[in-house]
Amino acid sequence: NSAKKPRKMSTSSAMKEGFVKYAQYLNEFNDKRERVVKASRDITINSKKVIFQVHRISKDNKEEVLEKAEKDLAAVTDQYMSRLVKELQGTDFWKLRRAYSPGVQEYVEAATLCKFCKTGKLLNLAEINANLLPLSDPSQEPLQINVLDYLLGLADLTGELMRLAIGRISDGELDYAEKICSFVREIYRELTLLVPNMDDNAEMKKKMETMLQSVVKIENACFSVHVRGSEYVPLLGSSDPGYSFLGVPDVEL
Amino acid sequence: NSAKKPRKMSTSSAMKEGFVKYAQYLNEFNDKRERVVKASRDITINSKKVIFQVHRISKDNKEEVLEKAEKDLAAVTDQYMSRLVKELQGTDFWKLRRAYSPGVQEYVEAATLCKFCKTGKLLNLAEINANLLPLSDPSQEPLQINVLDYLLGLADLTGELMRLAIGRISDGELDYAEKICSFVREIYRELTLLVPNMDDNAEMKKKMETMLQSVVKIENACFSVHVRGSEYVPLLGSSDPGYSFLGVPDVEL
Amino acid sequence: SSVEKQFEEFRLQLEASGSLRERIRAVSMEIESVTRLMHSSILFVHQSRPVPEVLEKAKVQIGALKELFHRIAEIIRECPSQYYRYHGDWRTETQTVVSLLAFMHWLETGNLLMHKEAEEKLGLNSSDFGLDVEDYLIGICFMSNELPRYVVNQVTAGDYDCPRNVVKFLTDLHAAFRMLNLRNDFLRKKFDGMKYDLRRVEEVYYDVKIRGLTTTENTMDDNGAQE
Amino acid sequence: SSVEKQFEEFRLQLEASGSLRERIRAVSMEIESVTRLMHSSILFVHQSRPVPEVLEKAKVQIGALKELFHRIAEIIRECPSQYYRYHGDWRTETQTVVSLLAFMHWLETGNLLMHKEAEEKLGLNSSDFGLDVEDYLIGICFMSNELPRYVVNQVTAGDYDCPRNVVKFLTDLHAAFRMLNLRNDFLRKKFDGMKYDLRRVEEVYYDVKIRGLTTTENTMDDNGAQE
Amino acid sequence: SSVEKQFEEFRLQLEASGSLRERIRAVSMEIESVTRLMHSSILFVHQSRPVPEVLEKAKVQIGALKELFHRIAEIIRECPSQYYRYHGDWRTETQTVVSLLAFMHWLETGNLLMHKEAEEKLGLNSSDFGLDVEDYLIGICFMSNELPRYVVNQVTAGDYDCPRNVVKFLTDLHAAFRMLNLRNDFLRKKFDGMKYDLRRVEEVYYDVKIRGLTTTENTMDDNGAQE
Amino acid sequence: SSVEKQFEEFRLQLEASGSLRERIRAVSMEIESVTRLMHSSILFVHQSRPVPEVLEKAKVQIGALKELFHRIAEIIRECPSQYYRYHGDWRTETQTVVSLLAFMHWLETGNLLMHKEAEEKLGLNSSDFGLDVEDYLIGICFMSNELPRYVVNQVTAGDYDCPRNVVKFLTDLHAAFRMLNLRNDFLRKKFDGMKYDLRRVEEVYYDVKIRGLTTTENTMDDNGAQE
Amino acid sequence: SSVEKQFEEFRLQLEASGSLRERIRAVSMEIESVTRLMHSSILFVHQSRPVPEVLEKAKVQIGALKELFHRIAEIIRECPSQYYRYHGDWRTETQTVVSLLAFMHWLETGNLLMHKEAEEKLGLNSSDFGLDVEDYLIGICFMSNELPRYVVNQVTAGDYDCPRNVVKFLTDLHAAFRMLNLRNDFLRKKFDGMKYDLRRVEEVYYDVKIRGLTTTENTMDDNGAQE
Amino acid sequence: SSVEKQFEEFRLQLEASGSLRERIRAVSMEIESVTRLMHSSILFVHQSRPVPEVLEKAKVQIGALKELFHRIAEIIRECPSQYYRYHGDWRTETQTVVSLLAFMHWLETGNLLMHKEAEEKLGLNSSDFGLDVEDYLIGICFMSNELPRYVVNQVTAGDYDCPRNVVKFLTDLHAAFRMLNLRNDFLRKKFDGMKYDLRRVEEVYYDVKIRGLTTTENTMDDNGAQE
Numbered sequence A, B: 001n002s003a004k005k006p007r008k009m010s011t012s013s014a015m016k017e018g019f020v021k022y023a024q025y026l027n028e029f030n031d032k033r034e035r036v037v038k039a040s041r042d043i044t045i046n047s048k049k050v051i052f053q054v055h056r057i058s059k060d061n062k063e064e065v066l067e068k069a070e071k072d073l074a075a076v077t078d079q080y081m082s083r084l085v086k087e088l089q090g091t092d093f094w095k096l097r098r099a100y101s102p103g104v105q106e107y108v109e110a111a112t113l114c115k116f117c118k119t120g121k122l123l124n125l126a127e128i129n130a131n132l133l134p135l136s137d138p139s140q141e142p143l144q145i146n147v148l149d150y151l152l153g154l155a156d157l158t159g160e161l162m163r164l165a166i167g168r169i170s171d172g173e174l175d176y177a178e179k180i181c182s183f184v185r186e187i188y189r190e191l192t193l194l195v196p197n198m199d200d201n202a203e204m205k206k207k208m209e210t211m212l213q214s215v216v217k218i219e220n221a222c223f224s225v226h227v228r229g230s231e232y233v234p235l236l237g238s239s240d241p242g243y244s245f246l247g248v249p250d251v252e253l
Numbered sequence C, D, E, F, G, H: 001s002s003v004e005k006q007f008e009e010f011r012l013q014l015e016a017s018g019s020l021r022e023r024i025r026a027v028s029m030e031i032e033s034v035t036r037l038m039h040s041s042i043l044f045v046h047q048s049r050p051v052p053e054v055l056e057k058a059k060v061q062i063g064a065l066k067e068l069f070h071r072i073a074e075i076i077r078e079c080p081s082q083y084y085r086y087h088g089d090w091r092t093e094t095q096t097v098v099s100l101l102a103f104m105h106w107l108e109t110g111n112l113l114m115h116k117e118a119e120e121k122l123g124l125n126s127s128d129f130g131l132d133v134e135d136y137l138i139g140i141c142f143m144s145n146e147l148p149r150y151v152v153n154q155v156t157a158g159d160y161d162c163p164r165n166v167v168k169f170l171t172d173l174h175a176a177f178r179m180l181n182l183r184n185d186f187l188r189k190k191f192d193g194m195k196y197d198l199r200r201v202e203e204v205y206y207d208v209k210i211r212g213l214t215t216t217e218n219t220m221d222d223n224g225a226q227e
Ligand SMILES: [Mn+2]
Pocket: A109, A156, A157, A159, A160
């Protein structure tokens, strides 16, 4: 072929020049990714701690435990989410999604869990995002958690709610468990409709299966307490008037 | 249901009695299996050593290396195969096959490899079995290696022959390599016809694939030496009359 | 060549053993088909049909099974001492057969069907074609798997004495099994499962006991023997 | 060259069958989308919403399904006798459809939706485009998988008679399936799973019964009826 | 009951289709067995046995194959329009058959065995039972996989003109395949593999050429022809 | 409920993005189809057809590619800043495009097609829709994979100077790549493969050199510069 | 040569580490065998045999275990600081040992067997061969799995105070575990299972409590002790 | 309580070992990064740059490596005798380091870098943190993989004596390895590959020899010198 010497000389240097640029670009980008991955990992670890904290709940320490959990969550937001926001602001939300998605999902999981325990309500994506807004420089396009990560986090939430429900039943808080049950059912139902529309739904499909298992576990737990609990009725008021086992308030009995 | 007390008493003891017998049977059988497995493992380890020894062959040490290999193989036969023969004689050849099959296969591999290196011929199953005959008590039905284990061992042999062929080519023994090549081809062709008839041929099917790869590797090696060697012809008798590189005998060049 | 000759011989041998295996498999499939029928009949026990009626229907098939095992024995006799070469081709079916016979036997007598008894029922008492002990034991484990379901359905139908008997039976069986020195194989795994059967029937017994549903006489006996 | 000509012909054939497959898949995805809506409506049954209300919402979609199956039938008619070439492209969806229709039918009537009835509901009663029997059977198995969850939630909501009815229904269905000689395939695996559904509903029935939660009249019936 | 009646019907249908499948599989296994013999004869070509002798031995079997495909056609004729329902049960074997016939044809003529020709050789030219195009194409890919090994062994045996011919043949075949718009399936994967076969024979050709081993006349031709 | 409202909103958003993706995929498939044609034309280079003729045929398609990338750009403009959300749907095709353009460019000039040049050729030089650097680099790796085959076929056809040039080019390219700090990803894997391309062309160069087939003038130059 | 000498040395080393592993595995199998005996003895606790008698029988084996662990320690001492190189070869067995010792300790004292205590019992308190913390924790989880069955059988046998004690013990243990931030590994999975053990014993406690079966004095205590 | 205290301790331990692993991995990544630089420098050897110049550049990094291994050693020292617990986290990198050092050593001296020498170069000669023998051997195999390419390029550049030396070196190395009785693991696989390296350099030697390109004196030397 026709390659001539002189041209080649210049190529070689043009090539070098080009690759210096590419190298610089890749280095900067990879460093950023590295930082984002680290931030994401920190968010994950600390969100998990928040979740663990919530699971320390029991009948009598609810306020206290949740207060601490919320404080911890706020710390995650201020210390770690803010780092992510700083890294990402203005750009690359989608390019780096795989780098921060695990952390964001865990954060969503923690935040929605706290909110549910506190209010029994679902924390909306818009609310979370509103919460993140102050963290970012107003001159830049702010980081907003995307629907996909929110939904993936929500899917994991149901696993935690299952653990919570089993714990609450152990503690006698049947009502609480039943509230969890219908909440989880609602989320599951809504998600069934959304899954096929999600961007890359293989991961979500797997989570849906785990989720159904969680729902069934809660239902089974509620069932067995219900069946057992109803036995209690005939004994009412007879042998053990002040008995409040299973946390059913005295009055109701 | 109708279970009555008195009967149950007798059952319980009948049950115990039965299970004592079963336990005894299982214990004896398991112990035997354990011993067979151990014998098989020893056979494997030591047959592998024989194979390694054969691979230490080079152009100049052939006799010496093979002599040692054969001596080692004889030792495997006398020390370890005889233990297996003693354990198995008279019975249970098929029931315990899985326990001794790996060892026997490796033994077949080693024995056929030695024989091929020594004579260029395939050691027949009948010959191996004849060799084992003296090890067993003449009053019992003797252990005979079955066709399946023989064939499985043969399949592995081709892998060793491939290694050997590559080594021989390195050592300049092209003829030797070509002899190996046609030998392996013949075995491969014969086995293609047998595989589907074998008892449980999943294992063998996998080995056949490896085997084809071995054949192709040998063929490619022979090809490249042949093509290179062909270049030498024009130089014949010119610059380097006594040259015997690649082990082609001087006269032929 | 001698190589060819050897392999030609192998081919003939392997073809022969292949066709023998085919014949065994055919019989084995017939056994499977008969056990399916038997199993179907026995399942009625979970619907609280009277035991004798259920057993009668199931027993009809035992003759057929005996005949089929006899046919396998005949085939195996053609290749003496290779019983265990082909064993894998009928052992699953045999295990199912044992489990059904043992369940029926237990329903009828409350006792465990012993290995010898199983062999007799199937006509396997000749010296060269018997019932493999491991197959027998695996079959017994399968039977144990049926018991929790049986107990649950019996109690639902109002038979409150059943759990105590089954707990007793299974505890003894489990203890007997523990005498065996099992390797890490299928039988071991099945036996490990028996623990869950036992746990389940204990739970049912507990449910019945704690509600005072067991008949008084038995409870008395109970106190004496057990507590 | 003749080789080129041949490959040109192949190209045309492959493209034709490719685009036909595309069209089937498009319809198939629409079916999937409709069943998703139906499924999501039916899920309310686990929250003890009144059955008629739940069914009403779900039934709305049946018309759409019928229309979509009609469209697949039209496409298949273009390549007569190749039904089974493309069958794989809509069978999973069909199985889900059957399971939903059968569950709805059972909620409404307490009976099994028959193959013929399913075909009618979906307008598949023409001679050249029917409902494959295996797809129907697999769909029925899927429906059975829903029942344990349904029973559990019904009891939690206070409907103590439900378990008995479901046990009866599933026992009969399971017995009917046992008549089939299934190959070792997907259907067989699904059917094997039905055993666990049955066992689970029996356990729920047991839990309810042992606590005396079933209504008295029924208990009476029990002894007498039971077929 | 009507449920029972329905399942009885299913049982009959499933058994019918089951036994039909059995029969097809039996023939299919015979085909496999014949191709094994053919294959083993053809393998001699790698040991540089004269092509005519090798082909003669292999051709003997073609009659048997024809007969066997005829038997499958007969069976399929019993269930019109279900060709593709059972297709999977003989397609692997058919692909092997095509690959062997095409290799033999190429050894004899240097040309590609055309789809029509393959159908004729196997007697598949009736309107209702033909050779599936994809099976034909996959068979051709399998044949291509044999060529590198063949070329290597031919050169080792001293036939230095072989590589050039094979490069030419494979280049054309590869180009023809490239015209097809293949889905992401098995055929596509096989075709992707053909690229490596081509590369390998090009390398062999290179090895021969760079050492001046090709005959001079051919080299002359080379410059001119190159088609 | 607010939950429902939120999810309803999500559904609308996701459906919108789904249909956008569909449109991108459609264009992407068209790109794939054009590159297949280009690739087919370029393959003739391995049969030693004159380079200008080969290039001419391939260049015809560049306009079409430009147009298609323009269409993707238009679609992406509808959802500003979500370029990378959909990027996966056209990146494989883009990489192939780059590899073809770079190979053509090298055939024509002996130089590496730079990132900027590639963007220009495809009209991707706007600020909001460019050519991803990693895609460019992966495309270059793909091109490198073609070079060993090209060299082998050139030498076979008698062009003995080709290897030296390619060794020089690939050595420089490989060294340039080594400047990049690659993660353990696809690009890294592709780059690792480049080592084998380099090794192979070195071997070909060696084959030619050791046989004294290179032209004398070049060898002289050589001595000065390299040895 | 020095190279040869070096490789001779390597040969010896590699063979040594191979045989060392063999020896560890042999001891490990003996441990397994002893634990099986212990477990058998302990199972009598479910049949309400007096605890002291049960423990006495089981304790006999502890000496043997100690001896066996001593032997592993000796072997490991031959290769100082390679504990974790071979750890995988005895860890499963160690976990079982811990679970049995902890169960026995709890039966005897009502307390949790502490890590230090476990080490002492097994003579693992030397500085260079200890009990891995994760193995200890997994063993404790295994022990927890035994408790529900124990409680059920104790109640059946009339020991109505048992549930309260077990609930208390398991609640504390569970709370202690919750302090650990576990990775998503085997230990985490085992720990998640503990929740179900806890729930089951609570249910039993509830059953007993609502029927007024607990002794009065205890109930008093209850209020004070538990919350 | 003491239980709580114990678990608090466990929490700390588990976190400590987690963070320790993190730290090792961080160092391990730095090692990887340094070896990449070294490798880059060494690659110039293939472009026939003078060996001393090439080595000089590469040697600069050895200090850094030593320092990094020292850091791992320090970390490991915090948990005495747990070397093998974390070994997997730096072994791949170590193997690469060995391969580079051994290649450099060979370029400089023509000899094999001995295990002891490698340990010294890396400062691993303390008693508690050494270089695992298998890692060393695998590294040596990696080095062998570089030699064929080196020889090819040296010959192309006109150094016709190189092949003879390499053949001698590799033959001896290969013979030394043959003394080991290797298990069927990664090392064995790597060793099997060495045979192909040997064959390739022999072929190059042959190419050179056959064309009379080697200098005569050297041939004489041959018998005598070379160690
Ligand atoms: Mn979680």
